[in-house]
Amino acid sequence: MKKVENTLREHRYQRSRIIQILQDIQVEFNYLPKEALEYVSQRLKMSLSKIYSIATFYAGFSLNPRGKHLCTVCMGTACHVRGAANVLDRIEERLGITSGVTTSDKLFTLETVNCLGACALAPIVVIDGQYHGQTTVDRVDKLLDKYYEKKDK
Ligand code: FES
Incomplete structure (x- = not known):
């Protein structure tokens, strides 16, 4: 989860930047891996359900692996x-x-x-x-x- 940690650090661990954080994670992995969302949830002390609700609200996010x-x-x-x-x-x-x-x-x-x-x-x-x-x-x-x-x- 080093890449996710780096992303969080870049955004100064600010919960208000959750959308940008998820965008960066998606760019990195081409989707939002479950483990990455759990890690973000722990580090930002933000509920996983809230993170999932954001991830599913925006059509640009994908919770499933995507192709090249x-x-x-x-x-x-x-x-x-x-x-x-x-x-x-x-x-x-x-x-x-x-x-x-x-x-x-x-x-x-x-x-x-x-x-x-x-x-x-x-x-x-x-x-x-x-x-x-x-x-x-x-x-x-x-x-x-x-x-x-x-x-x-
Ligand atoms: S129906 Fe409008 S672009 Fe396909």
């Missing part, structure tokens, strides 16, 4: 009408996981959202913040292959 890359498939109405369900099926098949899960090699976490506010580009897949509009089932493999190629290098 985040793949988000929009399942809003416009994307759905233009075939997002088929695209999602293909991505799930290719990664071997369902939405909300991380691959066992920790390369990808797959999520769905309801409308990214860019419906003209439907159906949309976002990988690490990069939008891929008008994605088709046929394009899925090419899209994901890039990340496997990088991993192999």
Whole structure:
């Protein structure tokens, strides 16, 4: 827990900085490990339930291990009408996981959202913040292959 201790020290052990502390821990581990939250709870003398309530309130925090890359498939109405369900099926098949899960090699976490506010580009897949509009089932493999190629290098 040395990294967590360093983070707490950087924030001068201030409970009022709990959100920033959790953000830093998430950057460090790519999610909020249970042990880290317990450690923060002890060191700040703050109840674990309060820390969990903050961690679950903000969508940016994850209590589960996340992959190196985040793949988000929009399942809003416009994307759905233009075939997002088929695209999602293909991505799930290719990664071997369902939405909300991380691959066992920790390369990808797959999520769905309801409308990214860019419906003209439907159906949309976002990988690490990069939008891929008008994605088709046929394009899925090419899209994901890039990340496997990088991993192999
Ligand atoms: S429904 Fe997908 S961007 Fe709006």
